[in-house]
Amino acid sequence: MSAPQEDPAFINETKEKWNRVRNSAITFLALRTEKYLALKQARRARLVECVLYIGFTIIFSYVIIAARDTSKAFNHAQGVREYLIGTEIPSLPGKTFDTVATISELWFWINEVLVERVIWSQGNDLRYPILGNNQFIGPIRIRQARVMELQCKMPPALAYRGSNCYNEYSDATMERRKNPPGTSWPLYGECARMSPTLTDCRNWTSYNPGYGWVPIDSFAGTTYGGGGYEVELPVRKSDTLLLLKDMQKYEWLNDNFTRAVFFEFVLYNPNSNLFLSTLLAVEIPPSGGMVPSTALRVVDLYPQGRKSSQQATALFYLVFGMVIVMTVAEILMVLKHGRDFLKDGYNLITVINIIFFFIVYILDLNSLTTSSKILSKTSNVNDPAIAVKIHQTAYIAKLVYNFNAFNAFLAWLRCLKYMDLISDRTERITATLSACASSVAALLVIFGIFYAGFSIAFFAAFGQDLYRFRTMGMTCLSLFDILMGGGNLQELVQYNKVLGPLLFVSFVVLMALVLLNMFLAIIVQTYSHVCERMEKDQSEVSSSVRWVARKGARSLLKMIFGSGKKKNVVEKQKDDSLLNESELRIIWETDHDAFEVMGISRLSQFLDIADTTGENEMELSAVQDHDKKLDGNQDQGTNEEISHLLMKLLERTSAVMLEQKKLRGIVEGSRPTSRVANAKP
Incomplete structure (x- = not known):
């Protein structure tokens, strides 16, 4: 030039x-x-x-969103939920599945809601759809978990009343015997005399080890397994009503022996190409009463049937390849830097992220293998074992969603590492978060000590009276709600006029007014120190990237908007201390x-x-x-x-x-x- x-x-x-x-x-x-x-x-x-x-984070996020069509899944599950759970029992106005409290009320729901809405056809198979085009995969099962009658040690003054008791469900107390003691169930071979249409009752009078573990969320944290005393409902409504009448007559369900009742079936909707694993549970604790719960899990077992699922699957393998490359790169970095590699918090996040990625891929591979076997041409979809496998696959898919949710959070959290390339302001903020980590950790130790003390105090004072404090876990969550301003002082005072206001005021003052303000003070002070340090010593690489970006943006703007006509005379630089x-x-x-x-x-x-x-x-x-x-x-x-x-x-x-x-x-x-x-x- x-x-x-x-x-x-x-x-x-x-x-x-x-x-x-x-x-x-x-x-x-x-x-x-x-x-x-x-x-x-x-x-x-x-x-x-x-x-x-x-780019990897954006593609991975798109895969999560595309792989789970939340609108269709929600509508599918919500429709069935309202159809079965939200319907009132005709004989018990105001009562629904979620509010049943006794065995008799549960029988009303089974006969008047479940049978009427699920087995509405007089056909000879289960191909008749419900709620639109939802078709059954496998039979409809009712299964119960029972406990044995045990001898308990009672106070001497009450010994005359008997020493029989019925404990919580466990491997040691679960009942496995055929026609167990304490029941009036018919013996095998007597079913024909019960009803001319029913010739076999051994499926609900004998223990069935089941077809595998069926996952259910228990309010008490109990694992019930896949076995129990079960019955497969006939495909004709008339046969089903006769069967349920006999089961009710012989007290198949009992307040003392029964610890949980499960209603299990699988629906397939060809319109959306989605499967719905439906698990309704009613748990009966030893103290009495009932705790209903539901688990409706939508799963896509046949991604080949939808174009969007095929695209998501292709991107899924692309992300897997990128994870492999990232893993190799991180291994090389570990070999290069040794233990110093984990001193960087972002590297630690990456390692955890990669571990969870491989867990997700292992679970996904298991789901794909299982679904391909379930839906093969040689598979009998009316086999009860197939339905159990679909329940298990749906549960694994739920785990995959949970792990992917955590992975997405970690992946986007690691993007903070590159915020210093945007501007000096974002660099200061991310540097502040890194610099105050040790001080915040020390404060969290103090916070945890106070929080644990208050949790135990609230649990001891209100655990028997208020639902939100019934367990230690619920108490911790409820205290966090109080910390965020969701407390109800009047409710606490109603059940404990002394400890209610004392614990509430102490918790709010110490946790919200003192410790949270100390947390803010740490952030503000660290930010001031970071700003002072960065004015003297900035990252050369970050500053260089921002400098190049500014020059590139300036050149681009000149190219777009133009810089006017060139001057024929170059103006003299007025500042002699600069070379323009x-x-x-x-x-x-x-x-x-x-x-x-x-x-x-x-x-x-x-x-x-x-x-x-x-x-x-x-x-x-x-x-x-x-x-x-x-x-x-x-x-x-x-x-x-x-x-x-x-x-x-x-x-x-x-x-x-x-x-x-x-x-x-x-x-x-x-x-x-x-x-x-x-x-x-």
């Missing part, structure tokens, strides 16, 4: 200014060139890492050979290296500061010698290149009047 020649006075003045500072400036630029090249390499590596990881872009272009033409020896081969590269303000300007004060720094160095003689040798080398190289150009001009028969850019000897 040729120098501006419209103003010779300006060019001469620029050359004079350059000659005054040339020696110091050349040394300054030589060191900046080395630093520039190192920063360029580090900047490129950081940008590549940032772009790849954020026009002056730097003149200097580039003047000392091009010296800069080329230093490794600066392009004008744009020279402008980037010389730029100290971000506006394509070079501050001469930066050169002076560099000289002072060299003068203050302990090894001053060595620095001066290096500077002297560098200048001699540059001057010698420039002289040799100039002589070669003159000789070339003589050979060509004409004396050059202007220098040729980028000439090579």
Whole structure:
């Protein structure tokens, strides 16, 4: 690029200014060139890492969203929930499945809601859909878990009343015997005398080990397994009503022996190509009463049937490949840095993220394998074992969703690592979060001590009276709700006029007013310290990335909106302490050979290296500061010698290149009047 020649006075003045500072400036630029090249390499590596990881996070997030069509899944589950659970029992106005409290009320729900709404057909199979086009996969099962009658140690004053008791459900107390003691169930072979249409009753009078574990969320944390005394409802409504009548007559369900009743079936909707695992449970604790619960899990067992599912599956394998690459990269980093690798919190997040990714892929592989076997041509979908496998697969799919939710949070949390590339403000915020981690951890220890004490106190004072404090886990959650402003003081005072207000006020004052304000004070103080530190010492790589981004944005805006017509006369720089872009272009033409020896081969590269303000300007004060720094160095003689040798080398190289150009001009028969850019000897 040729120098501006419209103003010779300006060019001469620029050359004079350059000659005054040339020696110091050349040394300054030589060191900046080395630093520039190192920063360029580090900047490129950081940008590549940032772009790849954020791209991976976006693709992974899309896979989570696309793989789970929440609107269809919600509508599918909600429709069945309202159809069975939200319907009132005709004989018991106001009563629904969620509010049944006795065995008799449960029988009313079974006969008047479950049978009437599920087995409405008089057909001979289960292909008749319900609630639109929801078709049954396998039979409808009712299963109960029972306990044995045991001898308990009772107070002597009450011993005359008997010592029989019925404990909680466990492997030691569960009943497995055929026609267990205490029941009036018919013996095997007597079923034909009960009803002419029923010839076999052994399925509900004998223990069935089941077809595998059926997952259910127990309010008491009990695992019931997949076995029990069960019955498969006939496909005809009339047969079903006769069967249920006989079961009720012989007290198949009992308040003392029965600990849980399960209603299990699977629905398939071809319109949405989704399966619905339906598990309704009623648990009967030893203290009496009933605790109903539901688990409606929608699962996509046949992704090949939907285009969106196929795309999500393809992206799923793409993400898996990216996880493999990320794993290899992290292993190489561990081998390179050793234990220091885990000292960085972001690296620890990455390791946890990768572990959960592999757990998800193992569970997904298991689900895909199971679903392919279930839906194969040789599979009998009316087999009860198939329905149990669908229940299990739906539960695994639920686990996958939970792990993916945690993975998504960790993946986006790690994006904070690259926030310093956006602006100095985001860098300060992320640096504050990292710097205050140790102080916040210390505060959390104190917070945990107070929180544990208050949790035990509230549980002991209100655990028997208030539902929200019935367990330690619920108490901890309820206290957090109080901490966020959701407390009900009147409710506490109603059940304990002394401890209610005392514990409530103490908790709010200590936890909300004191400890939370200490937390805010730590954040504010750390932010102030970070701002002071960053004003003195900023990350060179982050600053370099932001600097390049600003220059690129400025150039893009000029390209879009235009910069107006070029001026024929270059304005003189009023500030003599700066070398503006026009002056730097003149200097580039003047000392091009010296800069080329230093490794600066392009004008744009020279402008980037010389730029100290971000506006394509070079501050001469930066050169002076560099000289002072060299003068203050302990090894001053060595620095001066290096500077002297560098200048001699540059001057010698420039002289040799100039002589070669003159000789070339003589050979060509004409004396050059202007220098040729980028000439090579």
